[in-house]
Amino acid sequence: MAKKVLVVEDNELNLKLFSDLLRAHEYVVEPVRDGREAVERARAFVPDLIIMDIQMPHVTGYELILELKADEALRAIPVMAVTAYAGREDEERIRAAGAEAYVSKPISLVRFMESVGALV
Structure with a gap:
């Protein structure tokens, strides 16, 4: 069975790139443009992985990672943070929040x- 990935990204081009790339590798993808919907969509979709942009309007990816990891039903789902932040302190803070991986933009x-x- 194909692995499921929830992609939380407010930038339309990045969301399309990540989603198309994952689909090309036979993942089932659920795109989320608004971080405020991420936790609810994660509960409904039950992904094998969550790819999380960190810098988003309304709610940050950092805040969402904390919320996901505090949720009994969602905490075991690995989170891959994707961000334009490149500072060492940022990576440490995001990993401390619970992200299992950290990839900086622009991505390879x-x-x-x-x-x-x-992660899957």
Whole structure:
């Protein structure tokens, strides 16, 4: 059975790129443009992996990771943070919140898929 990936990304081009790339590798993808819908969609979709943009309007990916990891039903789902932040402190803070992987933008398609494969 195909693995399911929830992609939370407010940038339309990045959302399309990530979704198309994952679909090309035979993943089932559920795109989410608004972070405020992420937790509810995760409960309904039950993904094998969540790819989370960090810098979004309304609610940050960092806040969402904390919320996901505090939820008994969702905490075991691995989270891959994808962000334009590149500082060492940012990566440490995001990993401390519960992200299992951290990929900086602009992404390397090979590194992106390697990270996905390592988590599912």
